[in-house]
Amino acid sequence: MTEQEFSAEQREALKKDAMAYILPHFADNAELAKGPKVFVRGDGCYVYDIEGHRYLDTFASLLTTICGHHRPEIKAAVLKQMDDLEFFPNYVDTFTVPLIQLARKLAEIMPGDLSVSFFVNSGSEANETALKMARQYHRERGQPHRYKVVARRHSYSGTTLGGISATGIPWFREYFEPLLPGYLFAPAARCGECELALKYPECELGCLRALENLIQWEGPDSIAAVIMDPIPGSNIGYPLPPDGYLQGVRQLCDKHGILLIFDEVQTGFGKTGKWFACEHWNVVPDIITIGKGFTGGYIPLGATVTTPKVADVFRGKPGCELRTGSTYGGHTVACAATLANINIIEKEDLVQRAAQTGIRLKAELEKLYQYPIVGDVRGIGLLWAVELMADRRTRTRLDSQLGVGNFIRQWCWEHGMILRNNGNILVIAPALIISDEEIDLMIALLEQALAVATSKYLNP
Ligand SMILES: Cc1ncc(COP(=O)(O)O)c(C=O)c1O
Numbered sequence: 039m040t041e042q043e044f045s046a047e048q049r050e051a052l053k054k055d056a057m058a059y060i061l062p063h064f065a066d067n068a069e070l071a072k073g074p075k076v077f078v079r080g081d082g083c084y085v086y087d088i089e090g091h092r093y094l095d096t097f098a099s100l101l102t103t104i105c106g107h108h109r110p111e112i113k114a115a116v117l118k119q120m121d122d123l124e125f126f127p128n129y130v131d132t133f134t135v136p137l138i139q140l141a142r143k144l145a146e147i148m149p150g151d152l153s154v155s156f157f158v159n160s161g162s163e164a165n166e167t168a169l170k171m172a173r174q175y176h177r178e179r180g181q182p183h184r185y186k187v188v189a190r191r192h193s194y195s196g197t198t199l200g201g202i203s204a205t206g207i208p209w210f211r212e213y214f215e216p217l218l219p220g221y222l223f224a225p226a227a228r229c230g231e232c233e234l235a236l237k238y239p240e241c242e243l244g245c246l247r248a249l250e251n252l253i254q255w256e257g258p259d260s261i262a263a264v265i266m267d268p269i270p271g272s273n274i275g276y277p278l279p280p281d282g283y284l285q286g287v288r289q290l291c292d293k294h295g296i297l298l299i300f301d302e303v304q305t306g307f308g309k310t311g312k313w314f315a316c317e318h319w320n321v322v323p324d325i326i327t328i329g330k331g332f333t334g335g336y337i338p339l340g341a342t343v344t345t346p347k348v349a350d351v352f353r354g355k356p357g358c359e360l361r362t363g364s365t366y367g368g369h370t371v372a373c374a375a376t377l378a379n380i381n382i383i384e385k386e387d388l389v390q391r392a393a394q395t396g397i398r399l400k401a402e403l404e405k406l407y408q409y410p411i412v413g414d415v416r417g418i419g420l421l422w423a424v425e426l427m428a429d430r431r432t433r434t435r436l437d438s439q440l441g442v443g444n445f446i447r448q449w450c451w452e453h454g455m456i457l458r459n460n461g462n463i464l465v466i467a468p469a470l471i472i473s474d475e476e477i478d479l480m481i482a483l484l485e486q487a488l489a490v491a492t493s494k495y496l497n498p
Pocket residue numbers: 160161162163165194195196197267271272301302303304329330
C-alpha cells in the first residue's frame with residue numbers, strides 16, 4: 039500500500055475514523071487535536087505517512103524494528119510459515135517447529151545458562167509471567183511465604199496490573215490503585231539524580247545498601263524476586279548503573295535465595311552493543327524477559343527465559359507445572375519472523391555494528407553540549423537520552439509548563455524526523471542498521487532544533 043493509492047477524501051475519511059473509532063495506547067489529546075498521523079509504508083529507518091511525507095524514525099517504531107522496515111528475508115519467512123501452518127498453540131503438550139527452533143536459538147544467544155523459554159505476546163506478559171514463575175517456584179519448593187517482589191523506583195515493568203504493580207513511576211499507577219499487595223520499591227541506581235543525595239564512588243553504592251536494608255527489614259525469607267531493568271528505559275532515559283551495583287544485586291539475591299529477574303524488553307537484542315545489557319557487567323539473572331525488538335517489529339512476541347534450575351521445578355512429576363498460559367503465546371508465524379530477525383542480526387553482525395555506531399553516536403551527541411539547554415547526555419550503544427535543563431551546572435530543571443521537549447519533538451516532526459520525548463528527556467534509540475549518513479542527518483536536525491529552542495526558551 040502506498041500513499042498514492044489514497045485520494046484527498048479517502049485520507050480525510052481515514053483520519054476522521056481514526057479519531058472516531060480508536061482509543062490509542064497512552065493517547066495524548068493535545069497531540070491528537072493537531073490531527074492523527076497515519077502511516078502507510080516503511081523502508082529501512084524511514085516511514086512514510088499517508089500524505090507521502092518521509093520521516094527518519096529515531097525511535098524505531100517504539101524500539102521494535104531493529105533490523106529496519108521492509109526486510110525481504112523476514113517477509114519470506116512469514117509467508118512460508120503462513121503456507122505451511124499459520125498457527126497451532128503451544129498448549130499442554132503441543133509444539134510447532136519454528137517454536138522449537140526459536141527456543142533452541144535463544145538458548146544459544148542468551149547469557150549464562152538461561153536456556154528454557156516460555157513464550158508470550160508482549161513485554162508486559164513476559165514480566166507478568168516472570169513474576170508468577172517466581173512465586174510458584176518458591177511455592178513448589180516448599181516456601182509459599184516467599185511472595186513479595188522488590189522492584190525499583192523509576193522503572194517501568196509493563197501495562198498489566200502485575201506490570202504496573204512492579205512499576206516505580208506514579209503516572210502509570212495512580213489511577214489504578216489499589217494494586218497488588220507485596221510489591222516493594224528500592225531506589226533507582228541513578229547517579230546523576232541520586233535520590234539518596236550521594237556521590238559515586240564515595241557513596242560506596244548507597245543504592246545497593248538501601249536495597250539490602252529493604253530486604254532485611256521485610257525479611258529475606260518473604261521475598262520471591264527482585265525485578266529490575268539493568269538499564270532503565272526511555273521513560274527516564276537510560277541511566278547506566280554504577281559499576282558493582284548489578285554484581286552486588288546478584289550477590290544479595292544469591293545470599294537470600296531470591297530470584298533475580300532482569301527486564302531486557304527494551305535493552306535486549308543488541309541495542310546496547312551486546313546481545314543483552316547485563317553482559318556489560320557480566321551478571322546473569324535467573325530470568326530474563328524479552329519483547330519489542332525480539333521480532334524486529336513484524337509480529338508480536340515476547341518470552342520469559344529462565345535457567346534449567348528454575349524450569350526443572352515445573353517439569354517431571356504431574357502437579358508442579360507452571361500454572362499460566364495464553365492462546366497465542368508463541369504464535370507460529372511470530373516465531374518464524376523472529377528466527378528470521380535473529381538470523382539477520384547474526385548475518386549482518388548487527389550487535390557489533392551497534393557497539394561501533396554507538397561510539398560514533400556518543401561522540402556526536404556529546405557535541406550537543408555546545409547548546410546550553412543540553413543538560414545531560416547519557417546512554418550506551420544505540421540507546422541514548424539528551425536531557426534538557428535550564429542550567430547544566432546546577433542541574434536546574436526547565437519549567438515543565440514551557441513544554442520545551444514537546445516543542446523539539448514537533449520541530450523535528452515538521453522537518454521529517456520522528457523523535458520520542460518524555461517531557462524534557464529526548465530519546466534517541468534508532469534501529470541497529472542506522473547508517474552514518476542517517477546519523478549525520480539526525481544530528482543535523484537535532485542541532486537545528488536545539489538552536490531554535492535555545493533562542494526561544496533560554497534567551498527569549
Ligand atoms: C522495560 C520495559 N518493560 C516492559 C515493557 C512492556 O512491554 P510491552 O509494551 O510490549 O507490553 C516495556 C515497554 O515499553 C519496557 O520498556
